[in-house]
Amino acid sequence: MDRVECVVVGAGPTGSACAIGLARKGIETVLVERGSQAGEKNVASFVLFANVLKTIIPGFADEAPLERIGSDTGFLCLRKDDMMEFRAKAGVYYENPMIYTAYRSRFDRWFASKAEEEGVEVVRGMLVTDVLTEGGRVVGIKVGEDELLADVVVAADGIHSIVARQSGLYEDDTSRYMLGVKEVLDLPPDVIEDRFGLRPGEAAVKDGWGYPMSDVGGLFTIYTNNDSVSICLFAPVDALKAKGVSLRDRLEDFKAHPYVSSLIKESRLREYEAHILADGGRIKTDRLYSGGVLLCGEAGGFNSTMWIGVPSGMLSGLKAADAVAAAKRLGRYDADALSCYVDYLYETGLPRMLYNARTFSDFMVKSARRHMETFTDNLFDFMTESILEEVNFFEPEPYPSLEKAYGMFSDYVPRWLEPPLRLLVRGVSKLGSWYKKRKIRRTV
Amino acid sequence: MADRKPRIDEKLARVAFNIDREAHITVAKESCPGCPGRPCLSACPAENYTWNDENDALVFNYEGCMECGTCRFICPLDAISWSYPRGGFGVAYRWG
Ligand SMILES: Cc1cc2nc3c(=O)[nH]c(=O)nc-3n(C[C@H](O)[C@H](O)[C@H](O)COP(=O)(O)OP(=O)(O)OC[C@H]3O[C@@H](n4cnc5c(N)ncnc54)[C@H](O)[C@@H]3O)c2cc1C
Numbered sequence: 458m459d460r461v462e463c464v465v466v467g468a469g470p471t472g473s474a475c476a477i478g479l480a481r482k483g484i485e486t487v488l489v490e491r492g493s494q495a496g497e498k499n500v501a502s503f504v505l506f507a508n509v510l511k512t513i514i515p516g517f518a519d520e521a522p523l524e525r526i527g528s529d530t531g532f533l534c535l536r537k538d539d540m541m542e543f544r545a546k547a548g549v550y551y552e553n554p555m556i557y558t559a560y561r562s563r564f565d566r567w568f569a570s571k572a573e574e575e576g577v578e579v580v581r582g583m584l585v586t587d588v589l590t591e592g593g594r595v596v597g598i599k600v601g602e603d604e605l606l607a608d609v610v611v612a613a614d615g616i617h618s619i620v621a622r623q624s625g626l627y628e629d630d631t632s633r634y635m636l637g638v639k640e641v642l643d644l645p646p647d648v649i650e651d652r653f654g655l656r657p658g659e660a661a662v663k664d665g666w667g668y669p670m671s672d673v674g675g676l677f678t679i680y681t682n683n684d685s686v687s688i689c690l691f692a693p694v695d696a697l698k699a700k701g702v703s704l705r706d707r708l709e710d711f712k713a714h715p716y717v718s719s720l721i722k723e724s725r726l727r728e729y730e731a732h733i734l735a736d737g738g739r740i741k742t743d744r745l746y747s748g749g750v751l752l753c754g755e756a757g758g759f760n761s762t763m764w765i766g767v768p769s770g771m772l773s774g775l776k777a778a779d780a781v782a783a784a785k786r787l788g789r790y791d792a793d794a795l796s797c798y799v800d801y802l803y804e805t806g807l808p809r810m811l812y813n814a815r816t817f818s819d820f821m822v823k824s825a826r827r828h829m830e831t832f833t834d835n836l837f838d839f840m841t842e843s844i845l846e847e848v849n850f851f852e853p854e855p856y857p858s859l860e861k862a863y864g865m866f867s868d869y870v871p872r873w874l875e876p877p878l879r880l881l882v883r884g885v886s887k888l889g890s891w892y893k894k895r896k897i898r899r900t901v
Numbered sequence: 902m903a904d905r906k907p908r909i910d911e912k913l914a915r916v917a918f919n920i921d922r923e924a925h926i927t928v929a930k931e932s933c934p935g936c937p938g939r940p941c942l943s944a945c946p947a948e949n950y951t952w953n954d955e956n957d958a959l960v961f962n963y964e965g966c967m968e969c970g971t972c973r974f975i976c977p978l979d980a981i982s983w984s985y986p987r988g989g990f991g992v993a994y995r996w997g
Pocket residue numbers: 466467468469470471472489490491492495496498499500501502503504505506583584585586613614615616617618619620636637638639689732733734753754755756759760764765766767768770
């Protein structure tokens with residue numbers, strides 16, 4: 458039976474980053490990928506935050522297959538016939554880019570080829586079907602009938618991780634799973650720049666919520682590539698199950714929204730895609746390792762609804778490589794030797810990200826998903842009515858903006874606190890009105 | 902604006918597949934007539950699950966599977982046994 462020092466399962470961004478880290482530490486590494494090419498199974502919206510990639514390949518910008526520079530970011534809020542957008546166009550990020558749009562199929566393939574250049578053996582078209590164990594410790598992998606022994610197996614095989622499941626480390630929590638359904642739509646570069654108001658080579662990076670997803674607590678993204686627009690709709694798997702919602706139908710409703718359709722009209726479908734992701738933080742850090750095995754990337758729950766799964770996956774992969782190197786120095790690969798993985802993770806911002814992802818998704822599950830529709834309505838009313846009230850010259854009283862603002866958030870206040878808080882807000886608002894009237898008399 | 906909803910096969914025609922002879926997902930279809938809501942019908946983004954009214958039976962087509970994994974978590978009666986296709990087979994996104 459063949460034997461290597463380390464097997465990394467899955468040539469997504471996590472697996473390739475980990476393999477590069479291992480190779481640079483002189484650890485003999487095999488990277489196994491089920492696709493006949495790295496990337497052909499993978500889907501993202503896809504914005505790449507390049508901070509981690511930059512530490513691995515400083516010159517990536519000149520050789521990686523990247524599309525546009527994401528210096529025009531926006532948050533959209535949609536209702537059936539309405540749209541609202543908060544948008545930032547940053548000069549500094551256009552000059553010194555940190556965010557890019559790209560295609561996963563091309564990016565992952567390139568990144569795996571970088572691992573190969575570092576001396577990693579990349580095996581494509583092989584599905585890892587099980588792990589080999591001995592005395593409760595992982596000692597290798599199975600690929601159908603074939604077996605490969607390894608000192609350490611790194612699970613970088615994504616959300617459906619076979620390695621994590623078979624090593625007994627996996628914790629399924631479907632309440633944190635979302636389905637993403639995506640279309641890549643062809644449009645000429647000049648039309649894209651015109652419609653989205655972009656500088657040459659600049660990408661629009663728009664995330665948003667509301668129509669047609671508010672009843673299921675879904676989200677959406679609109680990103681531009683060089684000659685295409687990627688649109689993606691996300692919804693919690695539990696909501697799809699409970700409400701019988703069809704994301705493929707919702708995608709058509711989304712495309713027919715007046716604002717969205719003004720951006721993508723006359724485009725042609727290039728590719729249709731779908732993939733599940735997890736909100737992140739579902740696995741506790743002490744469950745990220747055990748004898749002979751480490752979990753990283755999406756297989757270890759490193760993701761969040763902020764679309765930072767790729768850089769966080771890469772960094773967890775690098776830390777896993779550090780842990781393997783440390784275990785090698787000790788000459789043993791049991792759980793105790795590999796536990797430094799968690800220490801290394803705590804030297805980074807990843808645990809903080811996991812915590813935020815977890816609390817944010819709890820918030821989404823418990824509160825925002827229930828109240829998203831009312832919140833959206835209130836926000837729209839606030840925006841439109843405050844303008845109308847400003848020009849309502851027939852009304853001498855200052856308008857109660859504090860009460861209006863409170864109305865937007867009142868759904869999130871615990872029920873018992875609601876009556877006293879409402880009274881307080883009304884009181885402060887009245888006082889504010891009185892003070893403002895006085896000020897108006899004295900100033901004008 | 903789209904004049905009509907495009908059919909799913911028009912969308913799947915834009916996706917490359919390397920289809921295996923054996924199905925990687927199998928369904929214990931005898932459960933389906935009594936299934937509450939039949940969420941697989943609406944949830945699968947590739948519309949691989951359809952209902953044949955004449956036979957009152959589920960029809961499942963693994964060839965158009967995009968391997969998203971939704972149906973792995975969706976079935977209230979645990980009738981779907983889910984796995985990946987063999988290495989090198991299945992969906993092959995050109996863009997992703
Ligand atoms: C719709 C969608 C949009 C997203 N948008 C963004 C975004 O814009 N930006 C961002 O940073 N993140 C985004 N994410 C999250 C991001 O895609 C993931 O966090 C990231 O892909 C995780 O990388 P990974 O390498 O850990 O896993 P994956 O990318 O899933 O890679 C796993 C790899 O392992 C292979 N594999 C799996 N099982 C086996 C096996 N048994 N044997 C051999 N090989 C196997 C797979 O083929 C795959 O290549 C998005 C996710 C989705 C679903």
